[in-house]
Amino acid sequence: MSAATELARTDGSHEITARLARFFDERTVQAAAYGSAFERLWRLAGEAATGGKLVRPLLLLDVYDALASPRPGSGIADRETALDVAAAVELLHFSFLLHDDVIDQDTVRRGRPNLIGALMDQARESGSASDALAGTVHWARTGAILMGDLLLAACHREIARADVPRTRRVELLDLLDRTVSESVAGELIDVGLSHGLVPPRLATVLGMTTHKTATYTFELPLRAGAILAGADGATQDVLGAVGRHLGLGFQLQDDLLSTFGDPARHGKGRYSDLREGKQTALVAMARTTTSWPGIEPRLGRPGLTDRDAEWLAGELEACGARTAVEGLVRRELTAAVDLVDDPANGLTGSLRAVLHELTRTLRGRSA
Amino acid sequence: MSAATELARTDGSHEITARLARFFDERTVQAAAYGSAFERLWRLAGEAATGGKLVRPLLLLDVYDALASPRPGSGIADRETALDVAAAVELLHFSFLLHDDVIDQDTVRRGRPNLIGALMDQARESGSASDALAGTVHWARTGAILMGDLLLAACHREIARADVPRTRRVELLDLLDRTVSESVAGELIDVGLSHGLVPPRLATVLGMTTHKTATYTFELPLRAGAILAGADGATQDVLGAVGRHLGLGFQLQDDLLSTFGDPARHGKGRYSDLREGKQTALVAMARTTTSWPGIEPRLGRPGLTDRDAEWLAGELEACGARTAVEGLVRRELTAAVDLVDDPANGLTGSLRAVLHELTRTLRGRSA
Structure with missing residues (x-):
């Protein structure tokens, strides 16, 4: 790989990370209008999606x-559009991972809690689930199914809007x-x-x-x-x-x-x-x-x-x-x-x- | 409602039904390339989606x-495009119903088996699930999650392609x-x-x-x-x-x-x-x-x-x-x-x- 490609690649990584961070930040802020549970879902999803x-x-x-x-x-x-579509491809990846984890009933990915694990931890900490473990698991899986839907939709939207x-x-x-x-x-x-x-x-x-x-x-x-x-x-x-x-x-x-x-x-x-x-x-x-x-x-x-x-x-x-x-x-x-x-x-x-x-x-x- | 609107409405119903039938038929045919399980999923989804x-x-x-x-x-x-978007809205509805049924663990809708129920029946009839009930339920829920994804994606695609x-x-x-x-x-x-x-x-x-x-x-x-x-x-x-x-x-x-x-x-x-x-x-x-x-x-x-x-x-x-x-x-x-x-x-x-x-x-x- 030439030095120029190497450089572009490094830049790309920063730019995609920044786009993804901006996406999750914006969505988290918008989600607050629908209550703290929805806001927390977006925040936890953003945390689980970073570091890939x-x-x-x-x-x-x-x-x-x-x-x-x-x-x-x-x-x-233009390259900005390519970066948008590249970030959308990562959203698709994350959507697939979430539904995969629901289907496989996994709560851990790469050694740390995945979104399901994080939602379970958070529900347990709040200590307010009326029906303990079953409710916590159901709540967490529901969150992962729904966030998978949101990210699948977002990926389509970004690509459909590409200039x-x-x-x-x-x-x-x-x-x-x-x-x-x-x-x-x-x-x-x-x-x-x-x-x-x-x-x-x-x-x-x-x-x-x-x-x-x-x-x-x-x-x-x-x-x-x-x-x-x-x-x-x-x-x-x-x-x-x-x-x-x-x-x-x-x-x-x-x-x-x-x-x-x-x-x-x-x-x-x-x-x-x-x-x-x-x-x-x-x-x-x-x-x-x-x-x-x-x-x-x-x-x-x-x-x-x-x-x-x-x-x-x-x-x-x-x-x-x-x-x-x-x-x-x-x-x-x-x-x-x-x-x-x-x-x-x-x-x-x-x-x-x-x-x-x-x-x-x-x-x-x-x- | 005027007679003309009544007529248009009746026509619309036929045309939307025809569009949905064509969509599920085409997808079922394409799905055959990925094996009979995927083909059956599309066929059952088409059956569950009709009659609304x-x-x-x-x-x-x-x-x-x-x-x-x-x-x-x-x-x-033009009206053809409006019909396309109208059919896409019905796909979104069906996608939501499927994930709703997974979340609520329902197997029946309006008195007949929903897609989960139909997939369970079909797996039971084939008699080949290696782990009986648990496997049958997991298989059926997996099918409903994935079909919900496919229909959510399809809805976006139809609207993104609208002329x-x-x-x-x-x-x-x-x-x-x-x-x-x-x-x-x-x-x-x-x-x-x-x-x-x-x-x-x-x-x-x-x-x-x-x-x-x-x-x-x-x-x-x-x-x-x-x-x-x-x-x-x-x-x-x-x-x-x-x-x-x-x-x-x-x-x-x-x-x-x-x-x-x-x-x-x-x-x-x-x-x-x-x-x-x-x-x-x-x-x-x-x-x-x-x-x-x-x-x-x-x-x-x-x-x-x-x-x-x-x-x-x-x-x-x-x-x-x-x-x-x-x-x-x-x-x-x-x-x-x-x-x-x-x-x-x-x-x-x-x-x-x-x-x-x-x-x-x-x-x-x-x-």
Whole structure:
């Protein structure tokens, strides 16, 4: 990455953080008109939403900067608009996280209380819930469902108001529409897999993984950056395909790290995937091996001891599932790079540099 | 209402029904690419969403027709666009109902299974849930949360894509933004009241009622119809105020009907509000009377017998709460008519006719 891109990236991070802070501050002030409970919901949401790595908005900006800078002109959104849309993408991310946490009944994220946990703490401290724990939990989940709705609406509003020509706005709205649909479909299949309502075929698990995470984490920012920079449909499509490969690789890495990585670095509970019995590609691979009858009865047991979990992780390695998923990760990252470098795809040098840098970062991931 | 308006209204109903059917059909077909579970979710959502009275979209169209017909011209959306926005308003309604049902843990609406109930039935019939009831319930609630997200997104998309001048689109988007915010705030306060986390003052209950229902059921369609017809800001504001009065009156009527009306006609379970201990204006009024100590311990008891519930309803009448709320309803409907008829507000004759007809319908409500 050139020094200039590096600089733009740093600036972008400040500017997106400032936009998000302003958004939550303004909404918190407006919310006061509807009572202190609504004001507190917005304040706690703002606190829970800050401190993220801004992966998605920064990716959008990198692509925008790479494509727009050398040829500014008509049909290209200005950088302020790109920053607005980048911040909106982070709101979408936060909306998805909230509904994900409601569905998974999680109260912690990255080692601190998520919005549900914060709302429970606050209701407990106020000590006024008439029906103690059940009321506190219900109140907190309600808050997270409703804040997810508010942020989903806000994301749409920001993108719908973007100051770009009509054709570009329609492209952005269609992209957002497909993104929300696919992410929701992925989440639904994930829950269906966890209850045995969807058969756990490897292809289904990989599709779920792509839709639930890759689409909105990689494809959305890459495509949106290209649209804002005025890129043609062919370039958008190449970036979409690159995003799906990188996103699937990224999520498969997450699954590997959760089972074999250092929990102090990846921020999830040690072996939490194994205790939840999450239907990952690792598990789908193991299912096709002779080790499966030993693995199955332990997987998804909430009271699984660390020793048993360690044994399970060992089995997932010994049966070849780890190696197979590591192979899938390499395959996805290589497929992305091949698309980036294919001269037929005609990506510019600066865009290719951004995408190579991104792939390098993913290859070296340990957290 | 003139014969012409009556005809337009009838046509509108067919056209909105057709638009909604087409929307759900198209989405169901597209969903198949993500597996049969996602396809089924869309199909069941389409079935659950049909057969409604289309109160909100028809109200929008009535206002649009009353304002746009006599003076077509620039800045006025064509009727096809008005129909698109009207259908989008119904999607918003359905999205709110779904998340409401998740929050209230309801599985029935108007005497038939809602989407959650339908998803539970379907999962049970497939007989494949690995963890029986808990899994079935979780799966069904997940489906309803996610479908609510999809419909909230779809509503935004339709309105963002409306073929109207930029200033009109921004007005529509701002209106949608305020509507979602207020409705969510109302829902949050409602749940807070039910757990004793928000103090049950009459003003709070009336504010909650206005925000949760009046805003999106009356103010949104009235204002949106005016925006699409190219009406000025002053007319929009008068319609907004009329909508809030009518909406509050409408919801207070609902509360009265639920306790004193004929359950065969209003479609809710007999005395369900009393069994849930819903914090309605009736209850807030009763709280200020000497009958309260007798009412309080019975209110919100899930196992309340019909006899006890009948006694409670009798007490709510004897203590004067019923009369007081009936007075509030009259006050709200009168306030609406006064605004409609105030020459200073300059509403046209055809618009006033639409609003008078609406108020007459509300006055005569028994279901």
